[in-house]
Amino acid sequence: MMRSKLLSLVPCATGPFRTMSTTTKLTTVEVNDKTGIATLTMNRPPVNGLNLDLLRDLRQSIAEIEGNKSRGLILTSSNPTIFSAGLDIMEMYKPDKERVRAFWTALQDAWLALYGSSVPTAAAINGHSPAGGCLLATSCEYRVMLPKFTIGLNETKLGIVAPMWFMSSFLSVLPRREAERALNQGRMFTTDEALQIGLVDEAAGTKEEALEKCAQFIGTFAKVNPIARALTKQQFRAAELEQLESERAQDLEKFLFFINQPAVQKGLGIYLESLKKKAKN
Numbered sequence: 267m268m269r270s271k272l273l274s275l276v277p278c279a280t281g282p283f284r285t286m287s288t289t290t291k292l293t294t295v296e297v298n299d300k301t302g303i304a305t306l307t308m309n310r311p312p313v314n315g316l317n318l319d320l321l322r323d324l325r326q327s328i329a330e331i332e333g334n335k336s337r338g339l340i341l342t343s344s345n346p347t348i349f350s351a352g353l354d355i356m357e358m359y360k361p362d363k364e365r366v367r368a369f370w371t372a373l374q375d376a377w378l379a380l381y382g383s384s385v386p387t388a389a390a391i392n393g394h395s396p397a398g399g400c401l402l403a404t405s406c407e408y409r410v411m412l413p414k415f416t417i418g419l420n421e422t423k424l425g426i427v428a429p430m431w432f433m434s435s436f437l438s439v440l441p442r443r444e445a446e447r448a449l450n451q452g453r454m455f456t457t458d459e460a461l462q463i464g465l466v467d468e469a470a471g472t473k474e475e476a477l478e479k480c481a482q483f484i485g486t487f488a489k490v491n492p493i494a495r496a497l498t499k500q501q502f503r504a505a506e507l508e509q510l511e512s513e514r515a516q517d518l519e520k521f522l523f524f525i526n527q528p529a530v531q532k533g534l535g536i537y538l539e540s541l542k543k544k545a546k547n
């Protein structure tokens with residue numbers, strides 16, 4: 267089933283490209299008419315916290331980019347210092363029962379869409395990228411990061427646990443030993459450290475430069491058969507995608523059980539307070 271879905275979404279090898287700019291509430295898609303590459307920009311102030319609506323918009327924008335025959339997707343942020351602060355903790359703290367189910371389901375959907383996207387993907391990481399922000403970046407095939415920001419899966423520092431599929435994205439970028447240590451430590455890497463360890467592929471001085479480097483990466487596929495490339499990517503990523511697809515319901519229940527533990531709620535409350543205090547100082 268995945269294969270036929272993929273074939274219908276394979277990007278066109280030839281133009282012409284349409285100039286297009288569409289905005290859902292929290293994301294913008296702009297297709298460059300010269301390169302045919304789509305830039306998907308997250309725009310949810312103040313920190314691109316991944317709430318239900320942003321996750322749904324992301325998924326919708328990814329589907330749109332696949333549907334409009336773009337040559338590739340660059341994920342970035344409209345915020346000059348934050349790529350994404352990760353999951354909106356307000357969705358998990360004292361959550362509404364129905365909404366939190368929809369929220370986690372939307373996160374699963376967004377990850378399946380991005381990690382399994384048929385088009386080449388790159389992240390122009392133009393700001394901090396903790397936790398869910400790092401998940402988005404590592405779900406892409408290439409990462410370019412601006413200086414003096416941080417990226418990583420810091421879940422253990424918040425007293426929460428990154429699910430297996432967060433780890434899968436991380437593991438598709440970092441060697442196993444490095445990934446395990448960083449996950450256990452909840453380590454945030456500076457741009458230089460991320461570059462050194464291979465968590466990001468390149469550094470760039472400005473957002474424009476980062477976008478250009480991402481476009482260059484996507485351009486490396488110009489002479490590759492798009493169907494063969496897309497099927498190769500999909501096969502390479504099939505195990506992780508199929509694991510989540512087959513365990514979605516259990517993954518949701520596991521999340522709900524974990525998040526509703528009084529100790530986890532208490533920890534999230536303390537963490538939120540510390541973020542707010544920091545903002546006041």
Ligand SMILES: CCCCCCCCC/C=C/C(=O)SCCNC(=O)CCNC(=O)[C@H](O)C(C)(C)COP(=O)(O)OP(=O)(O)OC[C@H]1O[C@@H](n2cnc3c(N)ncnc32)[C@H](O)[C@@H]1OP(=O)(O)O
Nearest residue numbers: 315351352353354355394396397398427521524541542545
């Ligand atoms: C077994 C399996 C079981 C499964 C178990 C469950 C698994 C869950 C996996 C979780 C994944 C996650 O992504 S959890 C999320 C992890 N994210 C983080 O830890 C990032 C926390 N944020 C930061 O570090 C910083 O905010 C940062 C992004 C660097 C930006 O710093 P700044 O100084 O520019 O901005 P701040 O002043 O800190 O923040 C501006 C405002 O945004 C708020 N804010 C910041 N981050 C926020 C966030 N993630 N969610 C909500 N609100 C946030 C602050 O409280 C402020 O609110 P006001 O004071 O009201 O303005």
